[in-house]
């Protein structure tokens with residue numbers, strides 16, 4: 001578990017500036033929700049937090065991302081270290097469909113250069129699936145393909161896959177938007193339990209979800225000619241009950257976006 005701090009993040013795709021000097025502290029052991037209308041740069045910001053932004057050829061950025069004080073963009077740090085410490089779960093569950101549930105969970109180990117014995121893997125699979133709230137449902141069919149699970153189970157499998165490499169931070173980009181309400185509830189409960197072992201940052205369009213799962217919240221906005229920036233951030237309860245900026249009030253009350 002670690003505190004993630006973005007300082008003065010400005011981002012471009014080619015000459016299109018999409019973020020302007022975004023600074024935000026995402027405290028250890030808490031869930032931070034990033035909210036705001038479509039296109040205001042939430043996903044771009046999230047992808048900057050684990051160095052995925054640089055995978056887009058036209059992308060560039062300025063600013064710093066500090067993980068417990070260490071800049072993840074420091075040239076002396078390896079890219080794989082940032083990815084190992086800061087995991088990501090995407091909108092659409094993306095397990096390897098033909099691979100077994102077991103192998104899906106341990107799939108990230110090789111990629112990050114972690115060697116593990118059979119016993120260690122067995123332990124890691126049970127631990128990660130338990131943390132992701134999926135163990136009881138799959139413990140008798142660990143050799144069945146991951147693609148055979150329901151959408152909600154697949155998303156929890158992806159969470160387990162991320163947890164297996166023991167990240168300090170877990171980034172979640174609209175993790176429930178492809179799921180039904182029951183699966184959404186299960187993922188939200190899982191997040192509540194996970195936050196004691198990993199710092200969570202979630203992008204969500206669902207205001208009720210932001211209120212249910214997060215303790216911190218940041219409202220992003222982009223407007224004509226103005227790149228995405230944070231209008232207001234702070235305690236989730238305060239942001240929803242007594243926002244300072246009228247645009248935050250309008251957004252959290254469903255008046256635009």
Ligand SMILES: Nc1ncnc2c1ncn2[C@@H]1O[C@H](COP(=O)(O)OP(=O)(O)OP(=O)(O)O)[C@@H](O)[C@H]1O
Pocket residue numbers: 013018036037038039040041042043044045056
């Ligand atoms: N790969 C890309 N190449 C060029 N422009 C991009 C790329 N990805 C995003 N953008 C642009 O960057 C801006 C911010 O997009 P981003 O996806 O970060 O916003 P968002 O707030 O996450 O939106 P949504 O809520 O719809 O997912 C948009 O103008 C978008 O068109």
